[in-house]
Amino acid sequence: MSVIKPALQHPELIAYFSGANNYSWLYFRNGEKRLLAKPISYLETKLPDFIRVHKTILINPSYVKSLHQPPRQKMAGEIRLDSGEVFPVSRRRWQQVAEFLQDRLGPKKQEAEVASEKVNVAPPLLIAQQEEEKALSIIVSTEDEQNALLSKHAIEKKWPAYQVHTILHSNHLPDMLKQLPQPNYPSLLILDARTDTLERMNTVQRLKEDPQLGAIPVVLLVSPTDQSVTDGYKHQANSVISMPDGYMLFANIIERVCQFWLRTVALPGSGE
Template identity: 30%
Template sequence: MIQEAIQYPALIKYLKGFSNYTWVHYGDGRKVLLAKSLVFFEKKLSGFLRVHKTALVNPHYIADFQAPPGHKMAGSVSLRDGETLPVSRRRWSLIIDPLLVTMLPSSLPAHGEPVSSPFVALAGLEKKHPSVASRRMWMVMADELKSGLVQQLMGEKWSQWGLKLFDTGNGLQKVIAGIGEADMPAVIVLDGSQPGSLLTLQTLKNNSRFRFIPTILLSSAGNYDQAQQGYASGANSVIVYPTDLPRFIQVLEKMFRYWLSVASAPQAGNVRSC
């Protein structure tokens, strides 16, 4: 249990300590008591915010915050599931800057507009390093918890990549149809659990501008028909992902390692239509 908490910090929402024990609260609702102090986890989980002497929070689960309303009064952070945790007034000045940098949006957009990952600020790099600017991954993922895990994983291990998240395939199609060659994504990932994912895949692969972009379809375990249909529709890879979050993270990491670090993706602006 302790090893899981350290190895997959993206799964943790926050930790509450008392004496030499710590309650680990996971994003999927699990709550586990571990025989380690909160100080132990604070040293192991870099990037987590110590908002109180008894609480350590994963900033990527924070949706909003409230500054201390007055002298000698505590502030608070609101998590994406509505839970609120106090922030001691002495710690407020220490956490506000990293909180503003790493806090995720509280929800995905309603109409398919993209969400740029807060981990990757490409604006200042694009002029100096065009090759960096061209390394973009677009992903359709409407599940809020999983999209947060994707963003955190990308920020920790592939921060040189730009990431855009869409809640629908239609939203992705709308945006990609209106951009120039230099702004094309190098990799596209589609969540097969979303309605219309196969239609989005077919639309991309039937278009001479987009068909060379490596496109991966995520399919739930046991959905063999969708896997076959995915390959028939032109998917470059169909990845079966498990339902439990620790294994989901493992599968994502392996997939990203191959497509973002090993495979040679086309550079934006260098793809030519046939």
């Protein structure tokens, strides 16, 4: 299946494209790359927020760390990415690139910094106390930063009423949630058990054994094996999803999970 369409639906995961005749290399922020059967000129029309710095390079501006002027006349400038990679900025594109980045990165600097920050943000308890006006929340626990970013963007784009908190580890969740008033409990917990499987399973069990926390819906993402699915339900997860690797697949599944749990079923306190 072509990766072009799903990739373009999540440009926040893309660092840059490198053109090669009628093909282009797509470089994700996590270091992965894919060969696309499209020229870079086609991708430029599909991603107007990206900037073409060279005839062969199309860059996500939120991934730019710095821009350096040409050292001498008739020489190319340089653009440096957060990853440390450096690309030339052609002389004829220099003014356009400089103005584009000034216009785009000025108001979006804070947004770009948020998009590239580590997954292990402030604990949900602290966030819930600081953002009382946004009581509806979802917690996603995964060790994969790209999946965490995908989850946050996918959920908050389609369900803006929900605040998404992403965390690396889940073993502290039961203790932290017990300190919250019940109306501030998250509407949904999504635990990626494809890594740290034992920790995730123990977290589910502890949550479900608690008379109050047990009402919080818990969705467990597991490796595609019968044993993983069986173990998930033995630990009383509300839903267990067999899930292979793949960022675009992850985003689609998260959207379908939220569509079911946030729109179809009746949750405690929803009044539906």
